[in-house]
Amino acid sequence: MDFFGGIRHFLFLHVLINGIFTTLEAKEEVLLDMKATGVDLGWLPWSPNQGSRWEVTQKSLNGSQFYTYSICNVGERDQDNWLRTTFIQRRPSVSRVFVELQFIVRDCHSFDGDSLTCKETFNLFVSEADADVGTTFHKGQFKKVATIAPDEVANKMEMHINTETKVVENLSQMGFYLAFQDIGACVALLSVRVYYKTCPATTKSLALFSETVAGGESQPLKEVIGRCVDNAYSEDVPRIHCAMDGEWMVPVGECQCNPGFEEVEGSCKECQPGFFRAEGSNDKCEPCPANSQGQKSGASFCPCVDGFYRATTDPITGPCSGLPSAPRDLVARHSQLSPSELVLFWQPPENTGGRNDITYSVECQRCEGSLCQPCGERIRYNPANTGLTDTKVSVSELDPYFNYTFTVEVHSGVSVFASEATARSVRPPASATLVTSLHYTDPPKITSMRLVDRDSTSLSLSWDISPRPRVQSQTIRYELAYRKKDNKLDVTTVVVLKLEKSSVQISDLSPGTAYLVKVQALGTDGSRGVSSLEEQFETLSEGHLNKTAVILAAAVAGAILVFILVVIFLLHRRKRNAHTRQGPEDTYFSSPEQLKPLKTYVDPHTYEDPNVAVLKFATEIHPSHITKQKVIGAGEFGEVYRGILKGPGKKEVAVAIKTLKPGYMEKQRQDFLSEASIMGQFSHQNIIRLEGVVTKFKPAMIVTEFMENGALDRYLRDHDGEYSSHQLVGMLRGIAAGMKYLSEMSYVHRDLAARNILVNTALECKVSDFGLSRVLEDEPEGTYTTSGGKIPIRWTAPEAIAYRKFTSASDVWSFGIVMWEVMAFGERPYWDMSNHEVMKAINEAFRLPAPMDCPSAVYQLMLQCWLQDRSKRPRFGDIVSLLDKLLRSPDSLKTIADFDPRVSIRLPSTSGSDGSPFRSVSEWLESIKMSQYSENFTRAGVVTMDQVLQMKNEDIKNIGVRLPGHLKRIAYSILGLKDQTSTLSVFAV
Structure with missing residues (x-):
């Protein structure tokens, strides 16, 4: 039966040529295209009975060849006709392909007469292989993909082209064959196209993603890692997902252009000169702000032009400011409250440089003749002499008859650059200067009178006045009157002397006699100042000189004897201390030339009155000099603040302020201040520095230097993994140096732990918290025994736990634990073990294992610190020497201890x-x-x-x-x- 004969066949081809679509979307990669090939594909027909088979038909149109495969044996029984494609190779990443078929199926009812086995479907099969098997065909190696059925069938008058697409999944071998099985249909294959889908290479959010083969049912979304385009970066790795249909979906993360670049059509281009783009900005390049310029392309900010600046708190993207001009119209007026006080007034600068953070400072110089010098701490400013926001200030405690020079400087957020400008001879800080003086019309007051010298017939006296005049400009005259205290005569004789200086020698007096003396200042206009009170002075008796000589000689001899005894005692003590804790290991750890410093720690608890110890070792601070800023913690006795200490005539200092909470007992106050008595005795760069105490006002305070990074253990936990072994060993060296200083002062800390080490911004470590510390007793064992109190078990040496005997050797054990904490970045020693488990483990010779990445030399030093025999542990001097050697030889830190x-x-x-x-x-x-x-x-x-x-x-x-x-x-x-x-x-x- 000729299905493709005559005109109908030509019409069929015409429909075919114009009906088959030929466009390929970019996301489809073709493995086989029957129509586009234009040659005989050489497909293998096979039939078990060697009967009718699939036939290839060639047609030509406009010089192009078209091939079709057809079969039509509807009048025969038991049809099993196969058509196998050639070997189709696949890419290793392709496990899923699409098979697109275009075909015509003849309607079984369109045949004349009976059709014995007519069908209107055929089957699609697939078989995988690692190599081309040639013409060998075994239908048992094929597995069925689908039954192909037409949407519309053809008849004698109309031809209908059907299109079907089937998916072949889970391909894994080098290639595959497709096969079409006819079981009794009249069918023509017009086109077979085999392809797989890809997500095409693309750029999304400035990230490049390469072409990716789409996944299958088992992996509907395939994750693809991208990379940022040139001159871009990303906090997280950019990712996207390739869907089964070849579409990109679910992007994660995005890239941003580097500072100085902007996004232009999917790429990052440099900002042009005069423009900038700062870090963290998603905007386009911006013009440079006021008073700044960008001379180069690719700028992340615009530098200020000469004479303009940005403050450290100003955003880098903001405009630049100029320095303010000088204050105007500076004047001084006498205060009505006190004759020794002046009030300074001035007007704000005409030009503030475009800033609103204007402040003022006042400097004072006192001049006598041509000699000028700073006024110093004796004068007082109200409210202050720095950081003024108002345009006036009062200055008190001034002396009369002196010339004073007051300089008012104006400051703003960029004034810090004024000193740099001065060094470059560009522009000095803006200031206004006033020269003034203070004069009193009333005579000065006599404030005190004192005995300078005396003998049996004379008295030498002097006195002070307030206010004190400048001698060169005015001479003050005085009237002195004196009389005998016990005059047995009826007439009292008063002698009056006129003087022109504040001292006098009164002669021709009676031996062993008491005299009453008073002084009064005289004004130039005849006025009189306030007279001093009568004070009593007595001449020596005639035999007193001989007695005095004898007493003086005895005192000198006694002092010499005491000095000799003290020297002998100190030499004996030093010799005995030099032999303390000597053992067979001393030659390994220490030098016999080690000596203790002359200064020795004094336990404040030995004072009968603890307040005396505080005043002896700590400086009293007036609370008006302390400014509390923020609560940073809570101590045993009260809150701890960050604040500012500004002493008279001194610079501001950042401090930590411990306060004593209200409702305390006197014993709590004494314990609170005892820590200050301890700290006040130390002066070392690795010991926290005591600034002073407040004891005369409430609340009581202890003021120490402020350590910006806080406690060492918490700081290391917050910066886990950020520092090298060399930096960590440097921290340990500072702690060891501080402990060496304490041990040489015969001092035991008892609570050495990373939580009690403070860190500043320079990573300098300082020993603090002396609440549990005690002095070493003067005995060979050098221990401190306590009958109670809490002991920090994880940091304490076994002999200190068992017998409560603390030594510098027990501090060395604690230092070994601190070493472990530092190298483990603040990990808790012994982890979650209980205190009982810790003590049991130590007694059974367990020691903490080496922290991760800990140098072997450092861990060996830890183990030496944890020796059971305390006499064999290294001393702090030895530890400092060893750590110095490691720091000088960084290669010694490269060998890492075993880590489990x-x-x-x-x-x-x-x-x-x-x-x-x-x-x-x-x-x-x-x-x-x-x-x-x-x-x-x-x-x-x-x-x-x-x-x-x-x-x-x-x-x-x-x-x-x-x-x-x-x-x-x-x-x-x-x-x-x-x-x-x-x-x-x-x-x-």
Whole structure:
């Protein structure tokens, strides 16, 4: 039966040529296209009975060849006719292909007569192979893909082209064959196209993503990692997902142009000169702000032009400000409240430089003739002489008849640059200067009178006046009157002397006689000042000189004897201390030339009155000099503040202020101030410095230097993994130097721990918290015994726990624990073990294992500090020397001590703290103190512990863990989780 004969066949081809679409979307990659090939494809027809088979038909149109395969054996029984394609190779990443068929199927009812086995469907099969098998055909190797049925069938008059697309999934071998099985239909294959879908290479949010083969049903969304375009960066790795239909979906993360670049059509271009773009901005390049300029392209900010500046608190994107001009119209007026007080007034500067943070400072110089010098601390300013926001200030305690020069300087947020400008001879700070003087019309007052010298017939006296005049400009005259105290005569004789200086020698007096003397100042206009009170002075008797000589000689001899005894005592004590704690290991740890400093610590508890100890060792501060700013903590006795200390004539100093809370007992006050009595005796760069105390006002305060970074343990936990071993050893060296100083003063700390070490911005460590500290008794053992009180078990040496005997050697043990804390970035010593478990473990010779990445030399020093025999532990002088050697030889820190993550991280193999398996990834991360990465794991799709166990170092990096210390902690924890041991103990029972 000729299905494709005559005109109908030509019409069919015409429909075919115009009906088959030929456009390929960019996301489809073709493996086979029957129509586009234009040659005989050489497909293999096969039939078990060698009967009718699929036939190839060639037609030509406009010079192009078209081939079709057809079969039409509807009048025969038991049809099983196969048409196999040639070997179709696939890419390794392609596991899913689409088979698009265009075909015509003849309507069985359109045939004349009976059709014995007519069907209107045929079947699609596939067979995979690693190589081309040639013409060998085994239909048993094929598996069915689908039954192909037409939407519309053809008849004698109309031809209908059907299009079907089927999916072949889970391909895994080098290539495959397609086969079409006819079981009795009249069908013509017009086109077979095999393709797979890809997500095309694209740029999204400034991230480049490469072309990616779309996934299948088993992976509907395939994650693709991208990279930022040139001159762009991203906080998180940019990712996107390729969907089954070749569309990009679910982008995660985005890139931003580097500072100095802006986004232009999917790329980052440099800002043009005169424009800038700051860090963290998503906007376009902006013009340079006022008084700034950008001369180069790619600017992240615009520098200020000459003469204009930005304050440290000003945004880098803001305009630049000029220095303010000088204050105007500075004048001085006498105060009505006090004759020794002036009030200065001035007008604000005409030009503020465009700023509103204007303040003023006042400087004073006192001139006598041509000699001028600073006024010093004797004068007082109200409200202050610096940081003034008002345009007036009162100055008191001035002396009359002197010339004073007052200079008022104006400051703003950019005035810090004025000194730099002065150094470059560009522009000095703006100021206004006033020269004035203070004069009194009333005679001065006699404030005190004193005996300068005396003998049996004369008295030498002098006195002070207030206010004191300038002698060069005015001579003050005085009237002095004196008389005998007990005059037995009826007439009292008063002698009056006129004087022109504030001293006198009264002669021709009676031996052994008391005289009453008073002085009065006289004004130039005849006025009289306030007279002094009568004061009594007595001449010596005639035999007093001989007695005095004898007493003086005896006193000198006694002083010499006491000095000799003190020298002998000190030499004996030094000799005895030099032999204390000597043992066979001393030659390894210390030099015999080590000597203690001459200064020795004095225990304030030995004073009968603790207040005397405070006044002896600490400076009293007036509370008006202290400004509290912010509560930063709570101590045992009250709140702790950050604040400012501004003494008279001194610069402002940042301080920490401990306060004594109301309602205290006197014993609590004494204990509170005793720490100041201790700190006041120390002066070392690695010991917290005491600024002073407030005891005469409430609340009582202890004022110390302020350490910006706070306690060492918390600071290290907040910066886990950020510092190198060399930097950490440098911190330990500072702590050891401070402890060396304390031990040489015969002092035991008793509570040395990282929580009691404070850190400043320069990473300088200082020993603090002397609440548990005590002095060493003067005995060979050098111990302090206490009958009660809490002991920090994890940091305390075993002999101190057992017998409550503390020595510098027990401080060395504690220093070893501090070393471990520092190298472990603030980890808690002995983890979650109880105090009882800690003591039991130490007595059974357990020692803390080496922290992760700890240099071997540092860990060996820890072990030396933890020797059971305290006489064999190193001294602090030896520790400082060893740490200095390590710091001078950085290569010595490269050898890392053995690290067991199962012990050091304290993780059961697959369980939480209660022994049960970790229920979630977040619970596991919390157990190793890495909770901040929970969201990273969730975004990466790692939501079960089974997925965690499959992770490698590269996987951990890819989810956003960048710090080396955090990366190692997570990796070591996973290693511990993989251990099949069900429980893990730090020491064997």
